[in-house]
Amino acid sequence: MIISYFIRFIIITIFFASSNVFAFEVEKTSSGKDIKWYNPNVIYLVNTSGGPSGSLAAIEAAMKTWSDTPTTSFEFIYGGESSSTAHGVDDNNNLISFGSSGETGVVARNYFWYDVSSGFLFDSDIQFNTDYLWSTDNKPDTFDIQNIATHEFGHSLALKDLYNADDSEKTMYYSGFIGETKKRTLEQDDINGITYLYPSNYCTFAIYPSNQTFNAGGGTGSISITASSSACNWTSVSNDLWVIVTSGIEGAGNGTVQYSISANTVSSSRVGTITIAGETFTIAQSGVQQNILSINKMGGGKGKVTSSPQGINCGDKCYESFNANSFVTLTATADPDSSFVGWISSECSGTSDCTAKLDQDKNVVAIFELQQKNQYTLDLTKGWNFVSIQQPLDISIGAVLKDIVSGGVKMPQSWRFENVLSKT
Numbered sequence: 174m175i176i177s178y179f180i181r182f183i184i185i186t187i188f189f190a191s192s193n194v195f196a197f198e199v200e201k202t203s204s205g206k207d208i209k210w211y212n213p214n215v216i217y218l219v220n221t222s223g224g225p226s227g228s229l230a231a232i233e234a235a236m237k238t239w240s241d242t243p244t245t246s247f248e249f250i251y252g253g254e255s256s257s258t259a260h261g262v263d264d265n266n267n268l269i270s271f272g273s274s275g276e277t278g279v280v281a282r283n284y285f286w287y288d289v290s291s292g293f294l295f296d297s298d299i300q301f302n303t304d305y306l307w308s309t310d311n312k313p314d315t316f317d318i319q320n321i322a323t324h325e326f327g328h329s330l331a332l333k334d335l336y337n338a339d340d341s342e343k344t345m346y347y348s349g350f351i352g353e354t355k356k357r358t359l360e361q362d363d364i365n366g367i368t369y370l371y372p373s374n375y376c377t378f379a380i381y382p383s384n385q386t387f388n389a390g391g392g393t394g395s396i397s398i399t400a401s402s403s404a405c406n407w408t409s410v411s412n413d414l415w416v417i418v419t420s421g422i423e424g425a426g427n428g429t430v431q432y433s434i435s436a437n438t439v440s441s442s443r444v445g446t447i448t449i450a451g452e453t454f455t456i457a458q459s460g461v462q463q464n465i466l467s468i469n470k471m472g473g474g475k476g477k478v479t480s481s482p483q484g485i486n487c488g489d490k491c492y493e494s495f496n497a498n499s500f501v502t503l504t505a506t507a508d509p510d511s512s513f514v515g516w517i518s519s520e521c522s523g524t525s526d527c528t529a530k531l532d533q534d535k536n537v538v539a540i541f542e543l544q545q546k547n548q549y550t551l552d553l554t555k556g557w558n559f560v561s562i563q564q565p566l567d568i569s570i571g572a573v574l575k576d577i578v579s580g581g582v583k584m585p586q587s588w589r590f591e592n593v594l595s596k597t
């Protein structure tokens with residue numbers, strides 16, 4: 174989890190700052206989400222060591238001022254005395270303590286930590302700077318604990334300082350004075366601030382996990398939802414056809430969403446989402462594994478090998494990737510002067526179509542041989558008429574031979590010719 178923190182403090186020196194007037198301002202993450210508590214019941218431990226008498230009651234009064242706002246569900250809860258001095262330590266314990274900060278001009282600090290992704294707060298520590306004098310009964314030259322505590326608790330809500338002089342009566346005005354008590358009570362803008370962040374019907378949701386990966390085969394999974402209140406309603410909606418919410422389409426309070434992921438039948442991976450209570454659950458699914466089928470052709474003849482499903486046309490396209498464990502049927506077609514003799518492979522033999530299972534890369538050899546041409550042995554004395562003689566003999570040789578025979582020239586008594594088509 175990536176965390177970050179803000180430090181907000183109250184200073185005693187007044188300087189001129191130019192800013193717009195805001196009714197209230199809230200802390201935001203770098204992506205623009207409001208920073209706030211997931212659970213609007215926030216517990217603080219208090220270490221009064223170093224503080225004036227009556228500190229605890231003053232701090233509790235400051236808590237109550239915010240908690241008693243009728244339009245909010247937020248509540249500060251006193252969690253007990255603590256001896257911890259771990260101010261500014263991200264330990265998931267919200268602590269109020271007294272100590273010397275060594276910083277001139279800063280009378281109190283509030284460190285708070287939040288998750289940069291969700292904006293949810295998870296730790297806040299307030300320290301009163303004992304380099305200054307404090308009281309709860311308006312002693313001369315002292316700062317009032319309840320006055321400054323109320324302001325610092327405003328930062329605990331994730332309200333920001335206000336700097337415009339027009340905001341000077343508000344609790345969240347950035348500076349305070351010796352003897353000042355006006356921050357003990359909230360102005361309407363302060364009330365609007367806490368109400369904006371934590372309205373009466375405040376609902377927050379968290380989902381776990383926030384993402385899941387699946388292989389191409391798909392599968393099922395579940396997502397747990399936690400809600401800040403059992404009265405908080407939610408819905409879950411798949412944003413992709415291959416992601417199906419099987420249960421938990423709607424609910425209230427804590428719950429579970431179950432889903433199933435269809436098989437991915439293509440080689441490319443894909444990403445889908447389910448929107449649950451406004452939160453995004455992300456599914457990444459890998460593409461189906463593929464294996465390569467390759468063809469080699471051998472022999473003295475020529476021919477073509479094609480595949481079903483399509484992909485190989487060999488030809489010149491003599492390999493293709495197919496889904497792992499799929500079946501691919503190969504068909505061999507010999508050229509006219511050739512014949513297909515058979516396959517060499519672990520998959521098939523003979524001359525019928527070859528079906529290969531691609532449980533791994535496979536290679537299949539197809540053998541084409543030139544056709545055996547018909548051969549005749551001719552007796553030249555018996556009147557053959559060589560009207561059509563194909564390669565390798567020239568067709569004109571028939572006439573030549575006839576002339577030779579008719580001329581009474583002595584020739585060999587037999588001669589081998591190919592593809593003699595007729596006889597007269």
Ligand SMILES: [Zn+2]
Nearest residue numbers: 182183334347
């Ligand atoms: Zn402040």
